[in-house]
Amino acid sequence: MHNQVNERLQKPIFNFSEIHQRWGADCGCKNALEENIKKYSKGQN
Numbered sequence: 836m837h838n839q840v841n842e843r844l845q846k847p848i849f850n851f852s853e854i855h856q857r858w859g860a861d862c863g864c865k866n867a868l869e870e871n872i873k874k875y876s877k878g879q880n
Contacts, residue, residue: 838848
């Protein structure tokens with residue numbers, strides 16, 4: 836989705852295979868995803 840926005844804004848496409856080089860071993864994505872899953876799962880129960 837990130838690159839779809841970049842395309843519309845005529846910005847460079849980000850190569851996500853290089854994510855660890857740019858932000859280190861933990862970019863925070865996993866933690867954010869887990870928190871969102873917990874948040875929305877509570878609302879579904």
